[in-house]
Amino acid sequence: MAIERTLSIIKPDAVAKNVIGQIYSRFEGAGLKIVASRMMHLSRAEAEGFYAVHAARPFFKDLVEFMISGPVVVQALEGENAILKHRDLMGATNPKEAAAGTIRADFADSIDANAVHGSDSAENAAIEIAYFFPASQVFSR
Numbered sequence: 734m735a736i737e738r739t740l741s742i743i744k745p746d747a748v749a750k751n752v753i754g755q756i757y758s759r760f761e762g763a764g765l766k767i768v769a770s771r772m773m774h775l776s777r778a779e780a781e782g783f784y785a786v787h788a789a790r791p792f793f794k795d796l797v798e799f800m801i802s803g804p805v806v807v808q809a810l811e812g813e814n815a816i817l818k819h820r821d822l823m824g825a826t827n828p829k830e831a832a833a834g835t836i837r838a839d840f841a842d843s844i845d846a847n848a849v850h851g852s853d854s855a856e857n858a859a860i861e862i863a864y865f866f867p868a869s870q871v872f873s874r
């Protein structure tokens with residue numbers, strides 16, 4: 734199995750719920766290493782740029798408003814099959830459809846306030862990691 738990296742964001746709702754550590758524990762428990770990490774409050778331009786792929790979608794405006802509503806924690810995770818492993822830990826986009834024991838089932842309130850983001854492909858993971866971290870701030874092990 735290939736060692737991959739993925740970009741993960743703990744969204745404003747989960748930061749406000751004080752569950753950063755619990756979410757980090759799930760990553761570590763699944764064998765994902767945190768190889769870069771930063772807490773930040775996204776500007777509107779940063780959020781719009783990050784979600785540019787969704788710019789034409791009806792939920793784009795609400796998504797951007799939500800993502801700038803409070804601080805987030807952004808991390809790069811590294812490990813075997815990291816992209817899919819991380820998405821399995823997150824659960825379905827809509828927490829009502831998320832499997833029991835997933836981050837979204839346990840911590841998310843709605844499809845908008847859904848606790849976490851995770852890259853959906855190797856190509857997007859590379860783009861998204863570079864969006865937040867210069868190579869010198871990713872500490873591969």
Ligand code: RTP
Nearest residue numbers: 792796825826844845846847849850851852853
């Ligand atoms: P994410 O990108 O945040 O990891 O989530 P995802 O892949 O599961 O979902 P995606 O389709 O990429 O959508 C990005 C975020 O937009 C919000 N969304 N709202 N109201 C809606 O129908 C709707 N659909 C998506 C969610 O917050 C989702 O995480």
Ligand code: MG
Nearest residue numbers: 850851852853
């Ligand atoms: Mg997505």
